[in-house]
Amino acid sequence: ESHALLSHFREGGGFVSGSTPPPSTAGPNFKPNDLDIYAFDFDEDRTLDLLKNSFQFATVHKSDNPYQDIAGIARTHWLKKGPHVINLMVMTSGNAAAAIFQFHSTIVMNYISGWGVFCAYPELTMSGKSIANPSALASERERKRAIYCFDKYGERGIDHRGTLSDHKAWSSHACGVDPSCPTTLRALHDSHSLFIPFASVDLRTA
Template identity: 40%
Template sequence: MEGQIHQLLINCGLDPIAVLEALGVTRSVISGSVPVAAMFPGQFEPNDVDIYTAEPEETAMLAIFRDQLNFTVVKQARIVYPKHMAISRIYWLTEGKAKVNLIIVKGGNALAAIFQFHSTLVMNAISVDGLFCAYPELTLKGMSLVNSSFIVGEEQEKRAAICIEKYESRGFAFITEYKITEVGELTDHKCRENANCPGTVRRLEDGHSLFYPLNAHKEEEDRKADATFYTEDGLNTVEWCLGGRECYGEDAWTQGFVTSMVLKEDGEH
């Protein structure tokens, strides 16, 4: 996995060691198409790299790309996101053929943004420590549940449709309602308990995600949800619920949410 990620970054014109070091210094992550391409080698090639950085690290990350990696800030994208969305603003950076979209995320955890993406297929991230996949049972089958609870308004619907069409052309399948017959679950499904159920409240460290370690000091098969990080105040994590329609397309509808939080040693936040 580490070699695949390095090669993808090289193919995008980036120095993988320098970029991963920058992620570590600023607690940032790569998301979007690169993690998907890493899990499906040879299926498609990303055209650019999306890096997500929390607002407190914005200045530091911009300085790293400008001063150390010799990138130019082309412009700040004029994309206005709804107030409830985690994305604050986006910078377009270039250096030679390399193109980086630096996405600034509200709050203290860059991972908060990925759970508002158009579907579970792209709810993944690469950190300095490894590759995190929030919905491995679906993703590794090339299947994705549309995150309809967060696709609100005409502009958001257009963006989501373009993204979904792009990934469909790359060979991935999308479902708008969670149905056991479609995803091929072999175990009994329990709404609001099953890891893939859109009504289930999830957390980074809940054990349902997949984590491929990159650093040599970690065992390659030690695949756990190790996408959290510690601050002076405690464990910085994210809690989320996709929401949307119930598993069998009933009329019931629940609103999804994403919350960044810091857990104290006693588990309180």
């Protein structure tokens, strides 16, 4: 089943983000409560068909524009099978991975695509540490949602702080230079990120 999903991601450009990738990158050891899957709008119907027919999930709720402050997310489908939940985030355009850099903290700036596992802040993530994303705290609505997420990840063993300097190991870091600093200019696949490629196999026949 995992091969079918990864093959699907390769064809449509989707990926898994949220709570799932951190344990996959040898970071905090916890079991996610749900799965956040991102897909482009042109691949929305095909992705829903896969989740319903191949994985037996059923749509419980659909919400248009649930994340008004996150550019590119048009709507979300909430699917469930027993205790398992999938949040299908439908992206309108551009690079779907760009959405993860608009979320509350570095601990969720990771994804699993059809090609491998990506982690934007490996030093922080793999040491079980996280910092807030200043751009995600602009409004009262965003701050309330972020505080809920900070508490949730704190219960999972994440050492979350407001700024990088609040972590002892980075108390005297060079702001704007250190790759773990949010003011440092970064690119999606620069030398400071971590990408673990999957084996080069045909996932449809493996």
